[in-house]
Amino acid sequence: xxxxxxxxxxxxxxxxxxxxxxxxxxxxxxxxxxxxxxxxxxxxxxxxxxxxxxxxxxxxxxxxxxxxxxxxxxxxxxxxxxxxxxxxxxxxxxxxxxxxxxxxxxxxxxxxxxxxxxxxxxxxxxxxxxxxxxxxxxxxxxxxxxxxxxxxxxxxxxxxxxxxxxxxxxxxxxxxxxxxxxxxxxxxxxxxxxxxxxxxxxxxxxxxxxxxxxxxxxxxxxxxxxxxxxxxxxxxxxxxxxxxxxxxxxxxxxxxxxxxxxxxxxxxxxxxxxxxxxxxxxxxxxxxxxxxxxxxxxxxxxxxxxxxxxxxxxxxxxxxxxxxxxxxxxxxxxxxxxxxxxxxxxxxxxxxxxxxxxxxxxxxxxxxxxxxxxxxxxxxxxxxxxxxxxxxxxxxxxxxxxxxxxxxxxxxxxxxxxxxxxxxxxxxxxxxxxxxxxxxxxxxxxxxxxxxx
Amino acid sequence: xxxxxxxxxxxxxxxxxxxxxxxxxxxxxxxxxxxxxxxxxxxxxxxxxxxxxxxxxxxxxxxxxxxxxxxxxxxxxxxxxxxxxxxxxxxxxxxxxxxxxxxxxxxxxxxxxxxxxxxxxxxxxxxxxxxxxxxxxxxxxxxxxxxxxxxxxxxxxxxxxxxxxxxxxxxxxxxxxxxxxxxxxxxxxxxxxxxxxxxxxxxxxxxxxxxxxxxxxxxxxxxxxxxxxxxxxxxxxxxxxxxxxxxxxxxxxxxxxxxxxxxxxxxxxxxxxxxxxxxxxxxxxxxxxxxxxxxxxxxxxxxxxxxxxxxxxxxxxxxxxxxxxxxxxxxxxxxxxxxxxxxxxxxxxxxxxxxxxxxxxxxxxxxxxxxxxxxxxxxxxxxxxxxxxxxxxxxxxxxxxxxxxxxxxxxxxxxxxxxxxxxxxxxxxxxxxxxxxxxxxxxxxxxxxxxxxxxxxxxxxxxxxxxxxxxxxxxxxxxxxxxxxxxxxxxxxxxxxxxxxxxxxxxxxxxxxxxxxxxxxxxxxxxxxxxxxxxxxx
Numbered sequence: 001x002x003x004x005x006x007x008x009x010x011x012x013x014x015x016x017x018x019x020x021x022x023x024x025x026x027x028x029x030x031x032x033x034x035x036x037x038x039x040x041x042x043x044x045x046x047x048x049x050x051x052x053x054x055x056x057x058x059x060x061x062x063x064x065x066x067x068x069x070x071x072x073x074x075x076x077x078x079x080x081x082x083x084x085x086x087x088x089x090x091x092x093x094x095x096x097x098x099x100x101x102x103x104x105x106x107x108x109x110x111x112x113x114x115x116x117x118x119x120x121x122x123x124x125x126x127x128x129x130x131x132x133x134x135x136x137x138x139x140x141x142x143x144x145x146x147x148x149x150x151x152x153x154x155x156x157x158x159x160x161x162x163x164x165x166x167x168x169x170x171x172x173x174x175x176x177x178x179x180x181x182x183x184x185x186x187x188x189x190x191x192x193x194x195x196x197x198x199x200x201x202x203x204x205x206x207x208x209x210x211x212x213x214x215x216x217x218x219x220x221x222x223x224x225x226x227x228x229x230x231x232x233x234x235x236x237x238x239x240x241x242x243x244x245x246x247x248x249x250x251x252x253x254x255x256x257x258x259x260x261x262x263x264x265x266x267x268x269x270x271x272x273x274x275x276x277x278x279x280x281x282x283x284x285x286x287x288x289x290x291x292x293x294x295x296x297x298x299x300x301x302x303x304x305x306x307x308x309x310x311x312x313x314x315x316x317x318x319x320x321x322x323x324x325x326x327x328x329x330x331x332x333x334x335x336x337x338x339x340x341x342x343x344x345x346x347x348x349x350x351x352x353x354x355x356x357x358x359x360x361x362x363x364x365x366x367x368x369x370x371x372x373x374x375x376x377x378x379x380x381x382x383x384x385x386x387x388x389x390x391x392x393x394x395x396x397x398x399x400x401x402x403x404x405x406x407x408x409x410x411x412x413x414x415x416x417x418x419x420x421x422x423x424x425x426x427x428x429x430x431x432x433x434x435x436x437x438x439x440x441x442x443x444x445x446x447x448x449x450x451x452x453x
Numbered sequence: 454x455x456x457x458x459x460x461x462x463x464x465x466x467x468x469x470x471x472x473x474x475x476x477x478x479x480x481x482x483x484x485x486x487x488x489x490x491x492x493x494x495x496x497x498x499x500x501x502x503x504x505x506x507x508x509x510x511x512x513x514x515x516x517x518x519x520x521x522x523x524x525x526x527x528x529x530x531x532x533x534x535x536x537x538x539x540x541x542x543x544x545x546x547x548x549x550x551x552x553x554x555x556x557x558x559x560x561x562x563x564x565x566x567x568x569x570x571x572x573x574x575x576x577x578x579x580x581x582x583x584x585x586x587x588x589x590x591x592x593x594x595x596x597x598x599x600x601x602x603x604x605x606x607x608x609x610x611x612x613x614x615x616x617x618x619x620x621x622x623x624x625x626x627x628x629x630x631x632x633x634x635x636x637x638x639x640x641x642x643x644x645x646x647x648x649x650x651x652x653x654x655x656x657x658x659x660x661x662x663x664x665x666x667x668x669x670x671x672x673x674x675x676x677x678x679x680x681x682x683x684x685x686x687x688x689x690x691x692x693x694x695x696x697x698x699x700x701x702x703x704x705x706x707x708x709x710x711x712x713x714x715x716x717x718x719x720x721x722x723x724x725x726x727x728x729x730x731x732x733x734x735x736x737x738x739x740x741x742x743x744x745x746x747x748x749x750x751x752x753x754x755x756x757x758x759x760x761x762x763x764x765x766x767x768x769x770x771x772x773x774x775x776x777x778x779x780x781x782x783x784x785x786x787x788x789x790x791x792x793x794x795x796x797x798x799x800x801x802x803x804x805x806x807x808x809x810x811x812x813x814x815x816x817x818x819x820x821x822x823x824x825x826x827x828x829x830x831x832x833x834x835x836x837x838x839x840x841x842x843x844x845x846x847x848x849x850x851x852x853x854x855x856x857x858x859x860x861x862x863x864x865x866x867x868x869x870x871x872x873x874x875x876x877x878x879x880x881x882x883x884x885x886x887x888x889x890x891x892x893x894x895x896x897x898x899x900x901x902x903x904x905x906x907x908x909x910x911x912x913x914x915x916x917x918x919x920x921x922x923x924x925x926x927x928x929x930x931x932x933x934x935x936x937x938x939x940x941x942x943x944x945x946x947x948x949x950x951x952x953x954x955x956x957x958x959x960x961x962x963x964x965x966x967x968x969x970x971x972x973x974x975x976x977x978x979x980x981x982x983x984x985x986x987x988x989x990x991x
Contacts, residue, residue, distance in 0.1 A: 042536030376783025
């Protein structure tokens with residue numbers, strides 16, 4: 001009872017205090033309005049039921065949480081509110097956009113279980129034919145990234161072509177390496193130091209300059225030529241756990257404590273029959289690439305990359321419920337057996353959703369990711385996904401086996417604008433444990449095929 | 454401890470009893486029903502309202518639903534309603550359909566005062582705001598019009614709809630601009646010198662819209678509302694600088710009624726920027742008048758333009774639907790997912806078969822629609838029931854559907870939607886109206902039977918009598934009516950027990966369906982030979 005009285009008293013003070021704080025002329029006009037309204041209705045007494053009274057008491061109890069939620073939502077996200085009569089907070093249009101909405105900014109966030117969250121900011125300029133994006137992510141001076149991207153679209157003889165230029169610089173000290181092969185502990189290429197750990201942390205700093213020329217000869221077909229120059233410096237992680245040099249014999253890890261410099265060129269093709277504007281539609285996706293990397297300066301490595309990505313988007317029940325079997329394969333082939341490829345250049349598995357992309361959980365010359373996904377619409381712009389992914393790695397194609405394959409099953413929600421994902425929530429469970437991911441605002445390097453971190 | 458516990462229980466019980474005794478029934482004054490609100494008292498020009506799409510989207514899709522989820526208070530009765538449960542004339546509404554005879558020709562004329570543009574036309578500026586291309590012109594009389602067009606993928610879909618829906622909403626009682634279907638050739642347009650738009654821009658606009666037929670472009674010419682434009686009318690709250698705006702907008706029946714009219718016309722694009730407040734009159738001597746506009750995306754227009762078959766079936770975002778789809782993994786197929794576009798571009802996917810008035814949804818949640826009560830819906834459904842086939846036929850004819858069979862399909866579809874809509878909203882109340890009172894006899898009429906004919910599912914009526922304190926003083930059960938007329942004898946005992954104020958509650962009893970709440974008729978018996986009707990509640 002004391003607790004109840006306290007709550008009622010506090011609520012009463014808040015409500016009456018709020019009323020008292022109002023301009024007295026507003027209170028007077030409310031009374032006048034009430035009298036006028038009663039006159040229009042022609043009543044001398046309103047209907048009141050006892051249920052109403054109980055509801056109002058309960059509602060008074062919800063006053064504080066309701067006002068709190070309303071207040072918090074007032075100042076959240078892209079739609080910063082306007083206080084209509086005072087306007088002391090800048091309007092969303094002015095806050096996020098200037099120059100006829102051509103210049104704007106938006107925040108980004110990436111939360112992944114097991115890793116520190118990243119918060120970022122992106123500034124952009126766009127018009128009909130070109131866009132410029134400057135984006136940065138930051139956690140601390142050991143975990144940050146900055147990217148500048150320029151894109152230009154043009155039409156020649158009714159065919160669309162595109163040039164994009166990218167420069168990025170990033171550093172992460174929470175990368176991990178587990179060794180080569182499907183079962184690193186038994187693979188003779190891995191020399192573990194005898195300290196019981198099966199993975200090591202490392203620090204990586206990258207600078208990259210990239211140009212991509214894209215061409216769309218038909219509605220469904222895209223061709224790309226990509227060229228980049230990249231430096232990659234691997235060093236000691238400051239995370240606190242065992243470094244790769246602590247866990248592995250440094251002599252068998254090419255690329256450690258070294259700066260790799262490479263010039264890479266590749267051509268890729270993508271044939272996608274899905275409807276462009278729809279987040280879920282049936283069709284087929286077939287893509288492939290082949291690329292050549294040559295070390296520059298002190299880096300004498302030379303290798304080929306190649307791969308394919310094929311998926312079928314099969315409608316079930318309706319056209320916007322689809323089952324997607326997908327196969328992604330990446331292969332790396334050393335062209336000079338005398339010069340080993342840096343371990344950090346080995347295929348990463350961005351498409352595997354069981355673990356963060358910063359964790360190189362399994363790698364080898366060949367990385368194969370079969371997956372099966374079911375996707376369906378939840379509402380306008382939101383889709384639901386359930387998926388199962390596998391990673392199978394091996395030295396060569398004939399050795400691909402499900403033994404020791406990493407696996408994950410999970411559920412995700414994706415926010416779309418057309419076929420681009422602008423936000424994602426995912427939870428997965430598998431051989432690598434539980435993974436949770438929440439991302440918003442096109443985090444850096446999202447879905448970049450040639451971003452081999 | 455035990456004594457404290459007993460005291461607590463006793464206090465709780467006493468509180469409950471006290472609360473229960475605070476309950477009271479509505480009581481009407483012995484007065485003449487208000488038929489005019491007189492909300493045109495002179496005021497200074499109020500401030501303009503802003504509209505920002507991002508803010509609005511966040512407000513209606515996120516903030517308000519979150520706040521509403523924590524509000525358990527009962528929705529208030531509408532406050533712009535008089536004692537007879539009608540809405541008086543005001544700056545918001547003018548009683549038309551359902552209140553007086555409106556010929557098809559008058560409905561077609563609708564808001565006309567100035568009439569359509571008179572050539573030659575001069576383009577004066579570009580259209581600002583809104584997603585569709587257009588421009589502003591002045592005609593030979595110097596009158597300004599906004600010219601709007603059809604999308605190229607669905608020729609005629611908006612220009613037909615704009616005319617028909619504009620006149621329908623005028624007929625329902627709203628203030629609407631003068632919209633006209635207007636044909637012109639591009640060579641009839643000249644561009645004003647020093648205009649903010651040049652000939653190239655005009656040609657660009659015309660290249661982005663439905664192509665001309667026989668050299669003529671179809672357009673909707675919307676005459677600029679005269680007065681100082683104050684921006685959209687907000688769906689909640691009041692204008693603090695307008696003394697005449699005394700009722701929170703969400704509690705206005707005229708706005709809540711948009712649920713029924715929106716259901717019928719599929720005016721799913723009901724957003725505040727499709728409404729307008731205008732200051733009418735000399736500065737300092739005028740008042741604010743409230744308009745609805747932009748009806749071109751009613752019927753199938755909004756869904757066709759945005760390629761959304763779910764238009765009219767779902768809000769743009771709903772947590773309820775989202776969670777349902779998460780839980781069912783998309784394995785449950787909603788009815789609208791089986792819809793297909795009709796063979797007529799001018800109609801899109803507009804239909805009446807899958808249409809369910811109980812589940813119609815506007816795209817952007819609109820608060821007055823959300824909290825509309827049964828009696829608000831019933832009032833609007835009565836107005837809708839007054840719309841005749843002849844009136845619709847003429848509007849459709851004047852809209853000039855270009856494709857063969859389209860006009861007939863539209864008439865059939867609108868009539869069926871009207872039937873479904875009125876039937877559904879009538880079924881949620883006891884649709885009983887007052888007829889007259891004689892010595893010892895009160896005559897009521899069953900509006901449902903009047904509109905739809907005898908209904909086999911009607912078992913009869915339960916009638917109860919109460920005094921002014923809400924205490925029951927009698928009951929009667931009637932089986933059937935005579936052509937919809939319900940004759941209720943009033944005994945002297947009931948009159949005496951009423952102590953001067955009699956409440957008659959009558960509920961329709963339905964077979965195989967939930968019985969709706971009763972309609973109430975309040976009479977003052979003291980001082981009158983024949984009980985005087987002073988109030989109606991549905």
